[in-house]
Amino acid sequence: MKRVKGDEDCSSSSEGPTESCKKARKLQPSKEKHQEEEEEEEEEETDVDLCEFGFDWALLPQEILLNIFQFLPLLDRAYASQVCRGWNQAFHMPELWRCFEFELNQPASSYLKATHPDLIKQIIKRHSNHLQYVSFKSHFISALTVVFVNSKSLSSLKIDDTPVDDQSLKVLVANNSDTLRMLKMSSCPHVSPAGILCVADQCHGLRELALNYHLLSDELLLALSSEKHVHLEHLRIDVVSENPGQHFHTIKKSSWDAMVRHSPKFNLVMYFFLYEDEFGPFFKEEVPITHLYFGRSVSKDVLGRVGLHCPRLVELVVCANGLRPLDEELIRIAKRCTQLSAIGLGECEVSCSAFVEFVKMCGRRLSQLSIMEEVLIPDHKYNLDEIHWEVSKHLGRVWFPDMMPTW
Known part of the structure; x- marks a missing residue:
């Protein structure tokens, strides 16, 4: 009994070396387990810190x-x-x-579907006198009216697909004639050239104007060119065909000339989304276009007229043309458009030799040269493996054809 008791006392108070080591191995965590515990502790500390930081968001x-x-x-x-x-x-x-910028899109946008119109009107009414840059695209005309009535310092206004009319523009002008610098209007069927003239006559700080072509007229250009108007810096015109065979009017060369005399450095940006048989009224006389974009297929004849009648051209983008090489048209543009510095070509054809000649004529002023690889057609002088070296030499930088359009 004493021996048993002694063993019990020994196990509770003192142990031999062998038993102590065995017990120590059982009690001491492994190195891997210790690291895991330390990582868990660090994560817990991090979570605590984030929670503490979360409470400070209000501060x-x-x-x-x-x-x-x-x-x-x-x-x-x-x-x-x-x-x-x-x-x-x-x-x-x-x-x-x-x-x-108020992007009030409906009905597709979830913003208006989830927000009561009265709330939006209250917000706009409260802050309309602070607004400077406003963008509208919706049939929510009541919000637009609130802005026009209450705003006093609008600088930039963009209106797309909104039932704004001439009377609404008069309200806009009455309150913001001293501050409005940019007006962009697209798909606003209730606005007439007279409404745009009202803006042009009274907003003497206007610097940028963007319109659909149907609102452009000789009368409007002459009004913008009168002595009482400041000089426009940008005029953007979207020429969009809604139905094949749509008729477009012609702007006289004398109207464009008056605009250039009044604002010699203004940029005329034109976007064309027409069918090939609708280009009849365009590029028959000199037009002071600086930036020209063809979003649909355009014929060789039209591009030839561009080379003849667009001497101020700075940027040209042709998204599609067809399978007839544009060698002559491209060389003509290089000869006559001496300010051209950017060009993009896709879904058309140009021989490698003509393209190299084009680059030689334009020289290092070509800051942007975006040509799809499929556009370049190998010939007796150059193939696709050789052309990038030749073009790079004349550009003064490394150049390769694009695999995807970048414009």
Whole structure:
């Protein structure tokens, strides 16, 4: 009994070396297990730190909140304003609304579907006097009217597919004639050239104007060229065919000449989305186009006329032409368009020799040369493996044909 008791005392108080080592191995965690535990502890500490930082969101400086809010759509911005008092104050700061663009799209956009129209009108009405840059694309005409009536400092206005009319533009001009610098209008069937003339007559700070071609007229160009108007810097015209065979009017050369005399350095940007048989009224006389984009197929004849009548051309993009080589047309453009610095070609054909000659004539002023590989046709002088070296030599930089369009 004493021996047994002694063993019990020994096991509870003192152990032999062998038994102690065995027990130590059982109690001491392995090195791998110890590392895992340390990593878990670090993760727990990190989680705690993040949670602690999360409680400090309400204390973020307002300039940081403003920067965050500027990236939020209208609906998300309204939700964020309900988080706390500080965020609500940031939501109503004038600086936020000067730089915000209202993309009020419906019915496809979830913003309007989830936001009651009255809420949107209240927001716009409260901050309309702060607005400077506004973009509308919807049938939500009541919100647009609120902006026109209450705003006093609009600088940039873009209106797409909205039932704005001449009377609405008069309200806009009455309140923002001293500040409006840019007006872009697209797919606004209720606006007439007279409405645009109202803007041109009274907004003396206007610098940029974008219109559909059906709103462009000789009368409008002459009005923009009168002495009382400041010099336009950009005029963008979208020439869009909604139905094949649509008729387009012709702008007189004298009207364009008056515009150039009044604003010698203005950029005339034209986007063409026409069918081939609808180009009859265009490029028959000299046009001061600087940036020209063909979104649909364009014939060799039209491109030949571009080379003859667009001496101010700076940028040309041809998205499609067909399978008839454009060698002569490209060389003519290089000869007569001495300011050309950017060109993009896709879904058309140019021989490698003609392309090299084009690059030689334009020289290093070609800052952008985007040519699809399929456009270049090998001939007796160059193949596709050789042409990039020759073109690079004349450009003064390494150049390769594009695998995908970059315009």
